[in-house]
Amino acid sequence: MNFILDYYNYWIVVFLMMTGFYIVISANNLIKKIVGLNVFQTSVFMLYISMGKVNGGTAPILVDGVTLYSNPLPHVLILTAIVVGVATTSVGLALIIRIKRAYGTVEENEFEKQDDAI
Amino acid sequence: MLDQHLAALPILLPLIAAPITLLLGRSLFAWVFATAISAIACYFSWLLLSAALTESVLSYAVGGWPAPWGIELRVDAANAFVLLAVSALSTLVLIYSKDSIEKEIEPSKHTLYYTAHMLCFAGLSGILLTGDAFNLFVFLEVSSLATYTLVSLGSDRRCLTAAFRYLVMGTIGATFILIGVGMLYMNTGTLNMLDLAHRIDIYESNRTINTGLAFIMVGVSIKLALFPLHMWLPAAYTHAPSAVTAFLASTATKVAFYVMIRFIFTIFGLNYVFDEMGMDLILMVLAIVAIFKCSYMATVQSNVKTVLAYSSVAQIGYMILGISLGSVTGLMAGLIHIFNHALMKGALFMAVGAVFYRVGSVDINAFKGLGKQMPLTMAAFTIAGLSIIGVPLTVGFISKWYLVTAALEQQHWILAALVLAGSLLAVIYIGRVIEAAYFQKPPATQDSKQVKEAPWLMLAPMWALVLANIYFGVDTSLTTEAARSASEWLFQTSTIAATSSAEVPQ
Numbered sequence: 001m002n003f004i005l006d007y008y009n010y011w012i013v014v015f016l017m018m019t020g021f022y023i024v025i026s027a028n029n030l031i032k033k034i035v036g037l038n039v040f041q042t043s044v045f046m047l048y049i050s051m052g053k054v055n056g057g058t059a060p061i062l063v064d065g066v067t068l069y070s071n072p073l074p075h076v077l078i079l080t081a082i083v084v085g086v087a088t089t090s091v092g093l094a095l096i097i098r099i100k101r102a103y104g105t106v107e108e109n110e111f112e113k114q115d116d117a118i
Numbered sequence: 119m120l121d122q123h124l125a126a127l128p129i130l131l132p133l134i135a136a137p138i139t140l141l142l143g144r145s146l147f148a149w150v151f152a153t154a155i156s157a158i159a160c161y162f163s164w165l166l167l168s169a170a171l172t173e174s175v176l177s178y179a180v181g182g183w184p185a186p187w188g189i190e191l192r193v194d195a196a197n198a199f200v201l202l203a204v205s206a207l208s209t210l211v212l213i214y215s216k217d218s219i220e221k222e223i224e225p226s227k228h229t230l231y232y233t234a235h236m237l238c239f240a241g242l243s244g245i246l247l248t249g250d251a252f253n254l255f256v257f258l259e260v261s262s263l264a265t266y267t268l269v270s271l272g273s274d275r276r277c278l279t280a281a282f283r284y285l286v287m288g289t290i291g292a293t294f295i296l297i298g299v300g301m302l303y304m305n306t307g308t309l310n311m312l313d314l315a316h317r318i319d320i321y322e323s324n325r326t327i328n329t330g331l332a333f334i335m336v337g338v339s340i341k342l343a344l345f346p347l348h349m350w351l352p353a354a355y356t357h358a359p360s361a362v363t364a365f366l367a368s369t370a371t372k373v374a375f376y377v378m379i380r381f382i383f384t385i386f387g388l389n390y391v392f393d394e395m396g397m398d399l400i401l402m403v404l405a406i407v408a409i410f411k412c413s414y415m416a417t418v419q420s421n422v423k424t425v426l427a428y429s430s431v432a433q434i435g436y437m438i439l440g441i442s443l444g445s446v447t448g449l450m451a452g453l454i455h456i457f458n459h460a461l462m463k464g465a466l467f468m469a470v471g472a473v474f475y476r477v478g479s480v481d482i483n484a485f486k487g488l489g490k491q492m493p494l495t496m497a498a499f500t501i502a503g504l505s506i507i508g509v510p511l512t513v514g515f516i517s518k519w520y521l522v523t524a525a526l527e528q529q530h531w532i533l534a535a536l537v538l539a540g541s542l543l544a545v546i547y548i549g550r551v552i553e554a555a556y557f558q559k560p561p562a563t564q565d566s567k568q569v570k571e572a573p574w575l576m577l578a579p580m581w582a583l584v585l586a587n588i589y590f591g592v593d594t595s596l597t598t599e600a601a602r603s604a605s606e607w608l609f610q611t612s613t614i615a616a617t618s619s620a621e622v623p624q
Contacts, residue, residue, distance in 0.1 A: 021290075024286060024290065030282065033286060037286060037289055037290075040290070040293060041289070041293055044293055044296055044297050044300065047297065047300055048300050051300065051303075051304045074300075074303070077252055077309075080252075080256055081255075081296060084255075084256065084259045084292075087259070087263055088259070088263065088285065088289050091263055091266055091267065091285060092282065092285050092286075092289075095266070095270055095278055095281055095282045095285065096282070098270065098278050099275075099278045099279060099282065102275035102278055103275065111279060115276055115279070
């Protein structure tokens with residue numbers, strides 16, 4: 001039981017990661033694929049953030065009388081990774097808009113059918 | 119001043135040049151500017167390589183923050199060698215792209231093409247030079263995002279779906295690397311590659327590091343299109359504009375291959391990855407399947423760009439086979455093949471792009487009779503094709519020679535035979551195109567007077583690569599010297615990490 005409770009943050013991360021991954025693989029709609037990709041990336045952000053937590057540590061701000069801080073480095077790294085994620089999402093959405101204009105659909109099986117017809 | 123910051127310049131120059139290229143607005147200005155910047159970056163990477171060969175390693179602290187805390191750029195023979203190949207190819211492709219993109223990309227998007235190319239180049243240089251595992255992920259995404267836009271610039275609407283699939287696969291790959299680096303950080307508390315190497319070595323190998331290795335290996339394998347994870351590559355290479363394909367085929371997957379070398383040899387150490395985790399067998403089997411499956415796929419395609427794309431996946435198999443042998447010669451064969459494959463695939467895709475420029479199609483039927491109509495282009499295709507096959511006096515022979523030597527060193531007779539058998543498949547897929555070009559008559563419907571030789575701005579970089587194919591196939595002193603000192607250096611660091619566990623900084 002403790003095994004589940006002690007590592008609850010990792011269980012959440014694993015659950016989100018697999019959910020996102022499954023959506024990316026299974027979804028037919030491109031928007032849904034992007035949503036899945038975002039869920040997948042967010043789970044990794046949570047993995048990083050939760051590993052920076054030090055038991056009993058406060059936010060890493062210099063205050064008198066406090067000596068135990070959480071590790072701020074993972075937070076900074078994830079700030080960068082979030083920016084990367086946003087950029088990826090926007091490129092993906094821009095591509096979807098152009099796919100919609102070119103094919104008239106954002107469903108994968110429908111535009112595959114159009115390509116096969118040529 | 120310049121000497122001091124030399125290591126940062128190949129990243130900074132194109133990165134700063136990218137927005138300026140966009141602001142220039144006119145296609146011609148953007149072309150001149152981007153080509154000039156790329157040529158200067160190429161010159162700097164030449165200086166870096168000669169410095170790395172004499173001094174063995176250059177370290178540069180970004181922003182003046184010393185190594186374990188700040189981001190470090192580390193130049194050694196291995197990455198300087200690959201950087202030279204990447205920047206030289208970038209320059210040649212840029213010269214080539216002026217005419218090529220006129221047919222394949224809308225005029226309003228020309229400056230965007232040069233901007234994305236510069237960003238991609240900056241990202242690739244960053245991946246090569248950085249000595250920080252997280253920074254590597256960031257540069258990987260910089261180059262990948264630029265790549266997705268480059269692929270989506272094609273004239274055929276299928277380039278959009280190809281780019282989207284590439285984006286999904288690429289993001290999953292990059293995120294896997296991010297998870298892996300996170301696992302390593304969780305266990306070691308550092309992101310600097312050398313620091314990581316020392317600390318991974320002193321900790322008993324445990325499940326966190328094993329999982330990190332697994333995630334990183336799968337992530338990098340997606341990026342370098344190792345066999346079962348290569349599905350994004352043929353579509354992306356086929357539908358991207360020819361100039362983009364020439365650049366990506368000769369640089370992007372090679373840089374990902376370098377990342378794999380870096381992780382195996384510098385960070386995790388050879389003993390851990392190959393002896394303890396048994397990655398060598400996995401890589402070897404996948405490499406051999408890649409060589410045969412994808413060479414076979416290449417023989418049955420009708421689109422010549424797809425043929426060459428599958429051939430690229432097979433060639434990546436040869437490189438992976440080289441490192442999976444786990445010897446200095448094997449690694450050397452892999453490194454030489456990075457450089458040599460860039461020369462031959464660059465030339466081949468440029469030739470195919472020139473055919474598209476004149477004929478408007480890259481189907482194998484469009485090649486019929488081109489041996490007479492476009493003699494220089496088809497001669498370039500033939501010589502570069504012979505190089506892919508591995509005919510003596512071309513660079514392909516040198517790569518195969520070292521690969522077979524490395525296999526024989528360890529008494530792997532079957533491997534050596536398989537490498538040679540793989541070359542026979544290359545004879546078939548290259549031979550089909552050459553046969554169509556020289557021994558078949560052009561289709562009657564085609565107006566044969568319309569098709570003439572490609573413009574000289576396309577021929578010049580193509581032939582520069584073809585001559586390099588022959589030159590480096592005859593005079594191998596530069597490539598073998600650089601590759602030997604690079605692989606010896608990588609082996610040294612790999613074994614230093616294994617022996618010097620006592621003096622590790624905590």
